[in-house]
Amino acid sequence: QGGVKVLLTEIVLPAGSAEELDSARQTAERLGRITSAADFSEQARRLSVAQSRVNGGRLEWANLSDLPDGLRPIISGLRPGQITTPLEVTNAIVLFQLRDVAETTAQSPEISAIEYARVSGPADAVTSATRMADTCDDFYGAVKADPSLTFTIHSESPDQILQALSLRLMGLDKHEFDDMPTAEGEQAEIVMLCARVYAALEDVSRGQVANNLRSARITSLADGFLAELRASADIVYH
Structure with a gap:
């Protein structure tokens, strides 16, 4: 199919x-x-x-x-x-x-769930938080440092997500955020895509399994390399 x-x-x-x-x-x-x-x-x-x-x-x-x-x-x-x-x-x-x-020609797996983070609060605080966050988990530290921010992570099936929010998430890759205007005045909200979870295909070839394992290994190596860079970096926030 x-x-x-x-x-x-x-x-x-x-x-x-x-x-x-x-x-x-x-x-x-x-x-x-x-x-x-x-x-x-x-x-x-x-x-x-x-x-x-x-x-x-x-x-x-x-x-x-x-x-x-x-x-x-x-x-x-x-x-x-x-x-x-x-x-x-x-x-x-x-x-x-x-x-x-x-x-x-290949069968496309269906998305079973979309994990996303929402951060809301004063516009300046939200902007500052996005500068400090490269992943969804990074927002925990930003919110802990600034109680004016509200941070939630959701995991929902695509049919549970409102169309307006679905449109915001559609064009995002993992750990990208969207800064569409969602509030008036001094309040703002951003949405970051944490992950798309795909349903497993019933009929998967050995070649597909090998490709998946290879991709997972490359991703793991890349994540490890980024972690090393982050650990050795001297980061100053302005």
Whole structure:
């Protein structure tokens, strides 16, 4: 059994207040008329508030089955170059452009759970915490040092996660955080992806097992190397 993977570009417009929402709707209507992938990417670099803006809004290949339930039929109905209708979520409006689509011959494992961390509190404190955290576990120290912060880790199946949050997590890799606006005034919240947990496939070949073991070994060596660098580094926070 095979699957389908898609290549997307995202633009996230801030809409935390009534004025921002009206402005974002007008901007989204204009962006929806773009036909060039390069132009859409340039607008993402200029206007988007998601971390992907540094890459022109371009996301990595994603399995169609891994997308949020509400987004999956919308993306599957697009042709390369087309843009979704504006998706209004909490404090933001999101648009996606389909850049490419491909079939995969290997069966894609389904995500059984998504582990993510949420950190909220005064905007300055949240910003300071993100500078000190490379992984989800690093936030424990930041929150212990600053009681104004709230920190929680969740593990939920994809169908339990609200679409607005699913969209925030979709474009993140492990230990990346999203800084979409989620509160007004001095309060802020960030979300960091801790892990995606995949369901085991019933029919797994010896080659797949070997590849998994090799990948796990490489990951273990990389984590050990980073731990050594971190232990020997002289880090000063400003």
